Amino acid sequence: MEVATKAYGLIEVDPRQKISFSRGLFGFESFKDYVLLDAERQPFYWLQSADVEGVAFILINPFLFRPDYEVNINNEDLADIEIDSPEKALIFSIVTIPPDGGPMTANLQGPLIINRDTRMGKQAILPDPRWKTKHDIMAEITAVRKS
Numbered sequence: 001m002e003v004a005t006k007a008y009g010l011i012e013v014d015p016r017q018k019i020s021f022s023r024g025l026f027g028f029e030s031f032k033d034y035v036l037l038d039a040e041r042q043p044f045y046w047l048q049s050a051d052v053e054g055v056a057f058i059l060i061n062p063f064l065f066r067p068d069y070e071v072n073i074n075n076e077d078l079a080d081i082e083i084d085s086p087e088k089a090l091i092f093s094i095v096t097i098p099p100d101g102g103p104m105t106a107n108l109q110g111p112l113i114i115n116r117d118t119r120m121g122k123q124a125i126l127p128d129p130r131w132k133t134k135h136d137i138m139a140e141i142t143a144v145r146k147s
Contacts, residue, residue, distance in 0.1 A: 003035050005048045006056040013037070018050065019114055021121045022080070025094075026110060031055055034121075036114075044095065047112070059092040060106055065140045069131075071111055073124045081113065081120040090114040096134070105134040 003013045017035045024031050033050040036059075043064050049055035062069045071091055083089050091113060093106040108131040114121040 001050075003048060003050055004053040005035075005037070005046070006053055007039070007046055007048070008037075016119070019047070019119050019121045021123065023122065025057075025112070025123045026125075028055060045092065047092070047094075058095040058097065059112065060095050060137070062091060062093040062106060062108055062111065065106070065137050065144065066108065066135070067144065069108060070128065071113070071124070072126065072128065073113060077122060077124055078113070081115045081122050082118050083113070083115050088116050090116055093135075095137070103136040103138060106137050107133045108135050109133050 001013055001015055001018070002010055004010050013035045017037065019034045019036050021032055021034065023029060028049075031049045031051065034047050035050055037046040037048055039046050039058065043060055045059040047057040047059050078084070078089075091111050093108055093111055096105050096107070098104075109126055110123055110133065111126065112121055112123050
């Protein structure tokens with residue numbers, strides 16, 4: 001399938017890269033279908049709307065910079081996307097890169113949970129006060145390396 005992307009223009013995408021969020025993402029509820037793409041710079045990914053070129057998010061695996069990250073999601077939310085074991089889940093955080101050159105941050109309070117098999121996804125809200133919407137990725141990588 002062809003998808004017009006913010007990062008790469010019009011590209012051919014394997015249908016297995018399609019991810020469906022039945023409720024959309026917070027603030028983007030009307031956009032349900034996305035494709036998951038490798039970014040040119042690892043360890044990042046693009047979550048690109050399949051319908052609107054200008055709607056795309058940079059993602060990162062939060063465990064890369066916060067090995068202590070805990071994603072405690074209730075069973076009802078997991079059942080919505082047919083996850084019955086941790087092995088079926090892909091977990092991502094949305095990254096923000098401020099235009100003013102401020103620190104690159106990741107949202108650990110609102111992770112994206114994706115079922116590896118069905119490619120259905122959901123954005124969760126974690127009530128744990130340790131997880132905020134803006135975690136300085138580089139500062140946390142530095143802190144992990146020092147410990």
